[in-house]
Amino acid sequence: MSQITTFDTFSELAGKALTCLYETGSQKKTLFVFFSTVLCSVIAEAAVPPVRITEFMYNGSEFIEFTNAGDLPVDMTGWSFDDDSRVPGSVSLGAFGIIQPGESVILSESPAEEFRAHWNLSGQVKIIGDNDNNLSRNDEINLFDATGALVDRLTFGDQNFPGTPRTHEHSAWVGADALGENNIAGWTLSSSGDAEGSFASTDGQYGSPGKSTRSNALPVTLVSFTATLSETAVDLRWVIADYEEGVVFDIQRSYDGYRFETIHQVPLVSDRHGFFFRDENPAPGRQLLYYRLGVTGKDGKTEFSAIRSVETDRPGEMISLYPNPAVNGALTVKTPEKAAVSLKVYNSLGMEQRRIEFRENTSFETSDWPSGTYLLHFTTRSGQQFRRTLVVIN
Ligand SMILES: [Ca+2]
Ligand SMILES: [Ca+2]
Ligand SMILES: [Ca+2]
Structure with missing residues (x-):
């Protein structure tokens, strides 16, 4: 018989669920099915970080690009790459360290600094060089996490899949619909000035290593975002660095960490870097509140910040x-x-x-x-x- 654990208060349960958001253990998932399917679905969604294969070139300046397409930083310690032999641990990706939301990193065949110079990349772009597990014309890219679980796979080859890109001195990049789908038909050969912003290397090869439109990158650089309880109100503060004009912040609140509603909008003010909003009446009696920022750029696309939670303390109302x-x-x-x-x-x-x-x-x-x-x-x-x-x- 399976053991069922009970909790004295809902806040204790919710607190454990929050902790669980960042864990991948399946034991706790089973536990929460009993209590809350909503929380459970949040846990299930967050369990596998969405690091994705976003670009590759099999011949020429051979490389693979991985992008954190999620909203949370991902620690790549213990992660690995393999080609069509599909063995976790073949090529360590641990040296990437923590990949921030929206960040793209490179595994290259040439030494890292040679690759960087070849593509004129800044020192910000993380590159692991000297990959000797090389890609052939018809091959496969497998990305494994620290447990050896498959995170993303791309099987490719213009001979095995006629009509799909042959990435000889031109890389290919993944379209939105094919992201994480292992469907080479949804990839596009890079060319000068294409929708991916591809550019020429010093010797006229084409690609966009180190950046991807598949990232969830915010149109501002969010330096910090905090939510703190101030008596009965919740104070939200955020600080930005780089930004583009015309950005609007949607302040969103949720009671379950899953379904959010916009409670206020704040337009970006030029040259201002610190922002503040007080949620005066967050929800009487609610014990746990969640906030995030929706950031809409001038292209009309909205991306979301990481989620912050606030625990209220109202024993008299319980x-x-x-x-x-x-x-x-x-x-x-x-x-x-x-x-x-x-x-x-x-x-x-x-x-x-x-x-x-x-x-x-x-x-x-x-x-x-x-x-x-x-x-x-x-x-x-x-x-x-x-x-x-x-x-x-x-
Ligand atoms: Ca090759
Ligand atoms: Ca190979
Ligand atoms: Ca790219």
Whole structure:
């Protein structure tokens, strides 16, 4: 039988879920299916960092470009590349270190500094050189994470897939629909001034190593973004460095870290680098709030910042039970508001035992319940949810 863990408060549960956002362990996912499918879907989405193969050239200035197409930094320690032999660990990519959202990095056949000079790349672009696991005309690119799990794959070859790019002295780049899809038909041969901004190397080869339009890059450089609780309000502060004119910030709030709504818009002001917004009334009774910035550039495209969470501390507004453990008698429930409350009671196996509807404070008998641990799941009329563990001894 699988073991079911219970939590004393919903905030404890939510706190653990947040921690879990950055973990890939499957054990916890199973646990959260029981409590919250919404949180679980967030966890599942965040489990595999979306580092993607975004460009390659098999012959000439041979290289592979990987881009962090997600919203969170990715630590490449333990990651690796292999060609069509598909063996994790063949070529270490750990030297890339942490790849920021939107950053593109290069694995090249030539020594790193030779490649950098050849393409006139700045010192900012991370390059791992001397790759001797080389690509042939019909070959495969496999990207593995630190656990050896396949993160992205591209099988290519103009002979095996007629009509697709042959990347001889011109690289190919991935279109939006083919990103992470292993579909070479969705790739385009680089040419001067194409939609990818491809350019010529010092000896007239074409590509765009070190940058990708598949990145989720914000149209500003977000230096910092914080959300802090200030009594009942939440203060959001962000600092930008480089930016383009015409940028608009959407301040977005969520109660589950998944579905966001825009609560305010702030236009960029030229020469200003620090911004502030106070969310005066974030949501009475909510224990956990999430914020992010939507940043819309002049091309109308919106990209999102990393998510910040704020835990509110309002014990007076939470549901309390007493006595707990409930021994041979009545249980009293104190509720935060005069609102209809529906209560579902689950036993320690997660099976629903009973439903109780009530308004504001109430008490009910537990003397006829089998002794054991129960999970009480309250939902108020306004949609707030609270979970409590109750021990009954009869
Ligand atoms: Ca080659
Ligand atoms: Ca090969
Ligand atoms: Ca590129």
